[in-house]
Structures are given as structure tokens and as C-alpha cells.
Amino acid sequence: MTDPAAPPPPPDLSAALSLRGLWKRFGEKIAVAGVDLDVPSGSFFGLVGPNGAGKTTSLSMATGLLRPDFGAAHVLGTDLWAHPDEAKAMLGVLPDGVRLFDRLTGAQLLTYAGLLRGMDRDVVAERTADLLAAMDLVGDADTFVVDYSAGMTKKIALASAMIHAPRVLVLDEPFEAVDPVSAANIRDILRGYVDGGGTVVVSSHVMDLVQRMCSHVAVIAGGHVLAAGTVDQVRGEQSLEDRFVELVGGRRESEGLSWLRSSSASS
Numbered sequence: 199m200t201d202p203a204a205p206p207p208p209p210d211l212s213a214a215l216s217l218r219g220l221w222k223r224f225g226e227k228i229a230v231a232g233v234d235l236d237v238p239s240g241s242f243f244g245l246v247g248p249n250g251a252g253k254t255t256s257l258s259m260a261t262g263l264l265r266p267d268f269g270a271a272h273v274l275g276t277d278l279w280a281h282p283d284e285a286k287a288m289l290g291v292l293p294d295g296v297r298l299f300d301r302l303t304g305a306q307l308l309t310y311a312g313l314l315r316g317m318d319r320d321v322v323a324e325r326t327a328d329l330l331a332a333m334d335l336v337g338d339a340d341t342f343v344v345d346y347s348a349g350m351t352k353k354i355a356l357a358s359a360m361i362h363a364p365r366v367l368v369l370d371e372p373f374e375a376v377d378p379v380s381a382a383n384i385r386d387i388l389r390g391y392v393d394g395g396g397t398v399v400v401s402s403h404v405m406d407l408v409q410r411m412c413s414h415v416a417v418i419a420g421g422h423v424l425a426a427g428t429v430d431q432v433r434g435e436q437s438l439e440d441r442f443v444e445l446v447g448g449r450r451e452s453e454g455l456s457w458l459r460s461s462s463a464s465s
């Protein structure tokens with residue numbers, strides 16, 4: 199946990215993402231309370247934490263979607279809030295609760311994402327075809343995104359985040375609503391991306407997936423980082439899930455819901 203009085207250490211300019219002293223308050227609610235975090239370049243980094251822990255708020259501030267009240271974020275040594283264009287060119291982001299231009303078809307949306315990034319039209323066409331194939335969306339390339347299922351929408355949003363071949367991918371819950379075969383395909387794509395020198399940051403509630411897939415993990419709760427390091431360092435001799443529960447606490451006895459048990463229903 200960060201001592202609010204202590205100045206944060208200087209950023210790690212070699213890290214893919216280096217967050218220092220990030221704070222965010224919404225009205226009375228302090229969502230993020232002094233997050234310091236380094237995501238090593240070339241890592242597959244999992245961000246885990248209970249509901250409302252501050253994961254999405256931290257990732258939004260780390261990727262230029264939300265301005266912090268205090269603190270700084272560096273992307274591969276570039277100060278995000280001082281040089282947003284330069285830093286954002288290196289980032290691919292799958293935000294939480296994606297809102298897309300859904301009156302476009304899947305193919306049009308990818309083309310639009312590539313052209314917005316200033317890419318050459320031929321390269322965009324080639325990558326659009328590759329990404330549609332990789333995401334198993336070729337058959338729905340000409341369907342409007344508004345008519346996509348939740349999992350298909352997640353996949354086309356992920357493809358949009360990748361079209362400019364960013365050096366760092368930041369993905370908020372990328373596997374939510376995605377079917378197991380597509381999830382396995384996406385995991386393969388992400389592993390290949392990391393093997394090729396990219397860095398992936400994923401937030402997830404699925405501990406087993408993070409333990410299997412990620413090289414590094416940070417546990418965040420109450421707006422603070424409780425533990426961070428390699429997955430083995432953080433989990434020690436336990437499973438990541440057990441370690442998470444130990445760090446975060448919060449297991450509740452369900453006695454309070456005795457009225458929900460049919461055997462005790464009397465009124």
C-alpha cells in the first residue's frame with residue numbers, strides 16, 4: 199500500500215507502462231488512491247481485483263482515456279499526459295464497456311480504425327482481412343456491428359485495438375462474453391504478440407486464466423496495489439485464487455440469506 203505522505207519513486211522509463219502516484223476521486227468516492235505500478239516491457243501482465251477495486255479507473259488513466267487528479271503515466275518512457283499523441287501511437291486499448299461506431303460493418307469499423315491511425319489504405323485492407331480471419335469474423339465482415347453478439351463485439355473491438363500494431367496492448371476484460379474457442383484463439387494471438395516483443399496488460403476476474411496465461415500480476419483493491427510481481431512471486435506456494443482471497447479478504451458467510459433456502463421458507 200502506498201504511504202500518501204511518501205513521494206513516489208521515479209518512473210521506470212524502460213517499462214512498457216510505469217504509473218506513479220495515480221489518484222482519482224469521483225465526488226466523495228476515491229476510486230484510485232496512489233497507484234504505483236511498473237509493467238515490464240515484454241510481459242503478459244494481469245491486473246486482478248474485486249469489483250470496484252479501481253482497475254478500470256487505473257487503466258483509463260494509464261491509457262489517456264481519463265485524466266488523473268494526481269500522478270503520471272509513462273508509456274515506454276514517454277510521458278502520456280505531456281505527449282499524448284506520441285504515447286497513444288504506441289498503445290492499443292480495449293476499454294471497458296466498449297462503445298463503437300456500431301452502424302458500420304465489422305470490416306468498415308476496422309478500416310475506419312486503421313485510417314484514423316493514419317495508416318496506408320492498402321496496409322489497412324490487408325490487416326483488416328487478417329484480423330477478421332484471426333477473430334473468426336470473416337462470415338460477419340459485412341454485418342453491422344450493432345447486430346453483433348456481445349462476444350463478437352468484444353472481438354471486433356480487440357481487432358480495432360490491434361490494427362496499428364501497437365507496442366503495448368491494454369485490454370479491460372478481453373475474455374468476458376467470448377466463447378471458449380474464440381478465447382483460446384485470442385490467447386494464442388496475444389501469446390504470439392508477446393513472443394514478438396509486445397506487452398499485454400489484461401484485467402480479469404478469472405484467476406485460473408491469469409495464473410496460466412500471465413507472466414506477471416498485480417492485485418489491486420480499494421484503489422491500492424496490494425501486491426505485484428511475477429505470478430510465482432505473488433502467489434508463493436498457493437494458487438493465485440487463494441492468494442487473492444488472502445490478500446483481499448471479503449469471503450462472506452451466506453447465513454444472512456437463510457430466507458433463500460427453500461427448506462427454511464415459511465412465509
Ligand SMILES: Nc1ncnc2c1ncn2[C@@H]1O[C@H](COP(=O)(O)OP(=O)(O)OP(=O)(O)O)[C@@H](O)[C@H]1O
Pocket residue numbers: 224227228229247248249250251252253254255256
Ligand atoms: N465515472 C464514475 N463516477 C463515479 N464513480 C465512479 C466512476 N467510475 C468509477 N467509479 C467508482 O470508482 C470505484 C472504482 O471503479 P472501477 O470501475 O475502477 O473498478 P473495477 O476494479 O474496474 O471494478 P469491476 O471489476 O467491477 O469492473 C468504484 O467504487 C466505482 O463505483
